[in-house]
Amino acid sequence: MTATSVTDSAGIPVYNPSSIKATGKSEMGQMDFLRLLTTQMQTQDPFEPMDNSQMVAQMATITNSTGIAEMNATLKGLASQLGGSRLGDAASWIGKSMLVESKIVAPDVAGQYIGQLTLGSDAENVSVDLVDGNGNTVRTIDLGAQSKGDVNFYWDGKDDTGETVATGPLQIKVNGASPSRVASWATIAAVQSPADGSASKLITALGTYSPSDAISLA
Numbered sequence: 001m002t003a004t005s006v007t008d009s010a011g012i013p014v015y016n017p018s019s020i021k022a023t024g025k026s027e028m029g030q031m032d033f034l035r036l037l038t039t040q041m042q043t044q045d046p047f048e049p050m051d052n053s054q055m056v057a058q059m060a061t062i063t064n065s066t067g068i069a070e071m072n073a074t075l076k077g078l079a080s081q082l083g084g085s086r087l088g089d090a091a092s093w094i095g096k097s098m099l100v101e102s103k104i105v106a107p108d109v110a111g112q113y114i115g116q117l118t119l120g121s122d123a124e125n126v127s128v129d130l131v132d133g134n135g136n137t138v139r140t141i142d143l144g145a146q147s148k149g150d151v152n153f154y155w156d157g158k159d160d161t162g163e164t165v166a167t168g169p170l171q172i173k174v175n176g177a178s179p180s181r182v183a184s185w186a187t188i189a190a191v192q193s194p195a196d197g198s199a200s201k202l203i204t205a206l207g208t209y210s211p212s213d214a215i216s217l218a
Contacts, residue, residue, distance in 0.1 A: 014207060026171060062138040097185045098214040105130065105184035106169040106205035111157040113139075115172055121148050123177035130151050137173075138166050142189035146177070182217055 093140045097108060113130060126143040141153050161167045172182055186204035193200045201208045 007105065058059070076132065090092040091191050091200075093188045094191060095188065097218050098202065098204070098209070099183050099185050099216040099218075100204075100213050101181055101183045101207055101215065102186070102206050103172045104169050104206055105165060105172055105181050106186060107157055108185065108187050109180050111164065112166065113155040113166070113170065113184075115153050115156060115178040115182070117146075117151045117153070117174060117177070118183075119146055119148050119151060119177055120180045122146070125176045126151065127175045129173040129175065130166070131154065131164070131173055132168075132170055137171060185218070 011029075038189060060114060069081060076158055099116060105113045115128070117126070117128070123146050126146045128141040128143065129137045130139045132138050132140070139155050141155055157164055157166045171207050172184065174182065183205065186209075187204040188204055190203040191200050192203055192208065202211060202214075
């Protein structure tokens with residue numbers, strides 16, 4: 001704050017409280033507080049210095065003020081790490097299914113293989129082969145004529161007699177079209193929160209993904 005000069009009838013300057021003008025700062029920050037304490041210690045009367053107990057109290061005040069500021073910064077960092085795509089939101093995804101870009105499809109808890117193709121143009125005769133690790137085609141899914149856009153495919157993991165013939169991941173091979181994207185649904189089994197503070201990962205039968213990799217969630 002600053003004060004304007006006011007004089008009495010004799011021309012002697014006097015103090016006028018009503019003439020005080022605000023500088024625009026309405027509160028004291030941490031640096032202002034520390035600056036005042038430092039100035040007080042530097043300008044003390046050398047013939048009557050503060051005793052040891054006062055000195056300790058002053059230093060403790062400075063230490064506490066700095067420590068509180070550092071603690072607040074740390075808490076803000078933790079809140080940021082646990083927010084958004086980290087543990088808080090991702091943990092609620094456990095047990096759900098996510099659609100991710102992948103040319104491998106794995107069965108869900110009901111043994112169903114479900115995927116999606118994204119076609120850039122119309123196609124006359126589209127089919128999907130599901131191939132095992134030995135290169136054998138376990139199932140061919142005929143999709144027929146399809147329009148441009150997303151096309152879903154599904155198989156229950158059973159042959160024509162109702163017997164289960166597949167229980168593990170299978171490769172997706174598309175015939176009759178060149179999709180711009182091949183994706184499959186995967187069940188989220190667990191959430192991994194790395195010790196280094198990086199974003200959480202979602203663990204599925206297809207591998208480990210970031211929450212941002214999910215095209216859709218069900």
